[in-house]
Amino acid sequence: MARAILAFIAGGLFGAGLLVSGMTDTTKVQGWLDVFGDWDPTLAFVLGGAIIPMAIAWNVAARRARPALGGSFPGKPGSEIDRNLVVGSVLFGMGWGLAGLCPGPAVASISWGGIGGLVFLAAMIAGMLLAPALRQRMETMAVALR
Amino acid sequence: MIETDWIWGLVGGLMIGSAAAMFLLFNGRIMGASGIVGGLVDRSGWGNWPERLAFVAGLIAVPALMLPLYAVPVSTNITENLAIVVAAGLLVGIGSRIANGCTSGHGVCGISRFSLRGIGATVFYLLAGGIGVILFRHLLGVI
Numbered sequence: 001m002a003r004a005i006l007a008f009i010a011g012g013l014f015g016a017g018l019l020v021s022g023m024t025d026t027t028k029v030q031g032w033l034d035v036f037g038d039w040d041p042t043l044a045f046v047l048g049g050a051i052i053p054m055a056i057a058w059n060v061a062a063r064r065a066r067p068a069l070g071g072s073f074p075g076k077p078g079s080e081i082d083r084n085l086v087v088g089s090v091l092f093g094m095g096w097g098l099a100g101l102c103p104g105p106a107v108a109s110i111s112w113g114g115i116g117g118l119v120f121l122a123a124m125i126a127g128m129l130l131a132p133a134l135r136q137r138m139e140t141m142a143v144a145l146r
Numbered sequence: 147m148i149e150t151d152w153i154w155g156l157v158g159g160l161m162i163g164s165a166a167a168m169f170l171l172f173n174g175r176i177m178g179a180s181g182i183v184g185g186l187v188d189r190s191g192w193g194n195w196p197e198r199l200a201f202v203a204g205l206i207a208v209p210a211l212m213l214p215l216y217a218v219p220v221s222t223n224i225t226e227n228l229a230i231v232v233a234a235g236l237l238v239g240i241g242s243r244i245a246n247g248c249t250s251g252h253g254v255c256g257i258s259r260f261s262l263r264g265i266g267a268t269v270f271y272l273l274a275g276g277i278g279v280i281l282f283r284h285l286l287g288v289i
Contacts, residue, residue, distance in 0.1 A: 004200035006172045011204030013165035014177065014250075019209040019220070021158020022151060027223045030289070033272075033279040042155040047253060049159020050166065054258035057167030067174030074176050077261035088245025089252070089267040093274025095237025098230055098282060098289060101222070102249045103242055104179035106235075107202060109222045111210035116224035120235040127239020128180075128187045135244050 003069050015108040021046040024109040026100025033097050083142065084135060166254055173197060178251020179205075180242035188243075225289060230282075245271075 022028040022042055031040030061073050096102050101109075101120055109117055166177040175197070182198050185191020191198055213220055225231060242248040245267055247256065252271075256264015282289045 003173055003194075004196045006168065007175075007197045007200040008204040010165045010169040010173070010177065011201035012208030013161055013168070013204075014179075014201075015205040015207075015209040016212060017158040017161030017163075017165060019158070019212055020161060021155045023158065024209070024220070024222055026225070028151075030279055030283075033275040034283060035276055036280055036284060040151075042151050045152045045155035046159035046162065047257075049156040050163035050254040051159075051258045053160060053163035053167045054170075054254055057170050058259040061170055064171075067170070068172045069174070071174040073170070073174050077256065077259065077263055079262045081263060081266040084244050084246070085263055085267055086245075086270055088241045088243070089270035090241070090274040091237050092241025092245055092248060093271030093276075094278045095234040095239075095241060096249070096271060097275035097278030098237065099224060099234030101224065101234070102179070102238060103183055104205070104248070104250050105222075106238070107179065107183060108205050108209050110206050112213060112220055113222045113224065116226065116228070116231050117222055119228055119231045120224065120238075123232045123235025124239035125183075125187050127236040127241075128184045128243050129239075130236075131184075131240045131243035132188065134240060138244075 006069060014104065017050075018105050018108045021049075024105040024113075029100040029102075029105075030097065083138070087138065162250075163254060163258070166250070166258075169201075170255075176251055176255045177201075178247050178255060180239075180248040181246070181251055184239075184243050227288070230289060241271075 018024050023046055028040055028042050031038065032043035066072055099120060103124065106117065106121055106124060110121065169175050169177040182201050186195060186198050247267060252264040252267035257268060
């Protein structure tokens with residue numbers, strides 16, 4: 001129960017931060033990506049601001065045996081920039097630029113995003129369901145090409 | 147010249163990072179939106195569904211409750227072209243799951259621990275997003 005309560009608070013703070021920072025406004029996101037248009041640097045402040053507390057948290061975690069509510073901390077990150085990471089990030093970035101929404105803000109704005117927001121979420125969920133099969137197909141193709 | 151939007155961006159960013167810090171230090175979990183949602187969608191994360199569902203509930207409820215605080219109506223300003231919206235949603239869903247992370251997981255949580263994968267993913271999705279906007283806005287004029 002404690003884990004769920006903490007998760008609710010973390011999710012809530014994440015959502016509040018997304019709203020306050022302007023990241024639920026698709027024009028702010030596209031304004032950041034549009035380096036040849038009327039460039040909007042807000043996203044750099046958001047990402048920079050978010051990295052500071054999280055960098056401190058990783059340092060604290062490194063000196064603790066386990067999380068406050070038990071279980072274990074995530075293992076060391078992989079260092080391999082593999083095909084899935086590159087292809088996936090490129091596809092994700094294209095979609096992000098196209099509509100100006102990524103998964104966090106898309107969920108956070110569900111109550112005021114209107115039909116467009118709901119359609120985006122439905123398509124995103126469909127994409128998430130399609131992803132494992134597409135990843136499998138990519139593997140098969142890569143093996144065939146080898 | 148510092149603009150108000152930048153200050154709000156920094157404040158909101160600090161809130162986002164604090165949320166990620168809490169989720170790590172209390173629950174031992176990485177706050178990645180696509181992973182938390184994706185695990186519920188494709189059942190891969192049903193082993194700890196209460197935590198995931200509670201996170202999503204907070205993510206939806208708290209900003210919704212904050213809306214009345216704004217004098218001007220808040221809008222996502224998403225395009226009315228639903229074909230674009232569907233294409234973008236599919237790309238975001240497929241891409242974030244194949245890459246195993248999005249802006250929150252690879253961006254916020256990955257870069258802050260100097261993860262090569264997090265930094266690499268961020269470089270690729272920023273480049274693709276930038277090229278996407280140039281292509282679809284300036285060359286094709288569809289967004």
